[in-house]
Amino acid sequence: MEPRKAMDSLTIMTELVLPNDTNVFGNLMGGRLMYWMDIASALAAQKHCNAPVVTASVDNISFENPIKLGNVVHIEAKVTRAFTSSMEVHMKVWGEDLKKKHKYKSNEAYYTFVALTDENKPTPVPGLIPESEEEQRLFEGALRRRQIRLILGGKMKPDDAKELKALFEN
Template structure:
């Protein structure tokens, strides 16, 4: 997804407002989720939204959204954002985040989604890490006890000689 940063999108410093970028990222994630599950879906969570570099007035925003893993009814979407200065002809990294979407049936209830089959090394790395990120989200959201997060325990486990 691409957007042009116009004056109404900026703050007093001439930078794209974070809330506007989040809005655009939510739309891009919704399109990726909807395409994957072939049904309407809604945002369940947003985490680790990192602002690396501001995007200036007149620059182009490039948003790439990919479904990294599907669970029973939810999907994790990884978003990467770049800014592009067309005048000086260079692109720069701006943001990165993970969104979680839930697929909905015609009655607005969660419905099952098809699995993701990772192919590239990058896709496989995101797929493998998705379960740990999901468990962390569930713990922070009060939906899972830390003692039940087996993937996280295994990640932090150390062997004692």
Template sequence: MTFTPKRAQESLIQMTELVLPNDTNTFGNLMGGRLMYWMDIAAALATMKHCSAPVVTASVDNISFETPIKLGNVVHIEAKVTRAFTTSMEVHLRVWGEDPVQQYRYKSNEAFMTFVALDPNGKSRPVPQVIPDTEEEKVLYDGAMRRRQLRLVLGGKMKPGDAEELKALFI
């Protein structure tokens, strides 16, 4: 099965949430688990938009929380597919907080997630390739193979010696 490749920009999802009391910890900051939940939804929407099929989360790379998002602030999540492999897609997410009273935005974090497309029987299925257009999309696209190999090595699905893209960084 072959698909027409799609531009990275076509998968862009922008999600906005308001941080309410039920979303916060005892310090009045957005709970990390709630943010990861919202990020997972945004990434799923971006990958479904790209492949026009149901998807499941396959992996979540390191998520570092740079700046806490406070109660009453707005969360902005941007998700875009950076590269597609055979049945999986890498998604880059950026998160900003916004103080609506003081009218300023601040970076909270960013992460990469991987999703797999499913056929009607719940088995993985092929996905369209990604066409990067902007310089930033090209940089993310080029780095995706190294990030994929690192995920596979860390997950025990690839031997370190077989990770050619990673070896090229050190040799």
């Protein structure tokens, strides 16, 4: 299986925040944003592996700035690293006030997906080739983030997380 470039998985999704998407404060509901992020990141993962995918984990969603009613949401998703059958996808989210011509960062997150066969069994995915400095930085950090997810999920012993432990040892 030929490795693929990170940029080949780039998915950009745009949504308009309507009244049904907001809470009592007139801000986009976090759950609605997470739903849109799940769609955008799943599309990026599917572009990378050319197979159906399922969400395996959602982590490190940081809500920095609210997105108001009537603003536009831009979600940029890209695969940061591919493992055996799973892929980590990083997302950046911006809000945009079209009237004020102001675009601002709202959120950032990592989702993990597993590629499946037609029989719903995990299937191997192509490797990833990071090209830019940012892609390389995200690629290198993905292994440590994966180890944290596996430890928290009870699938890895902390002593086995060599790359993660290296951050704390002299």
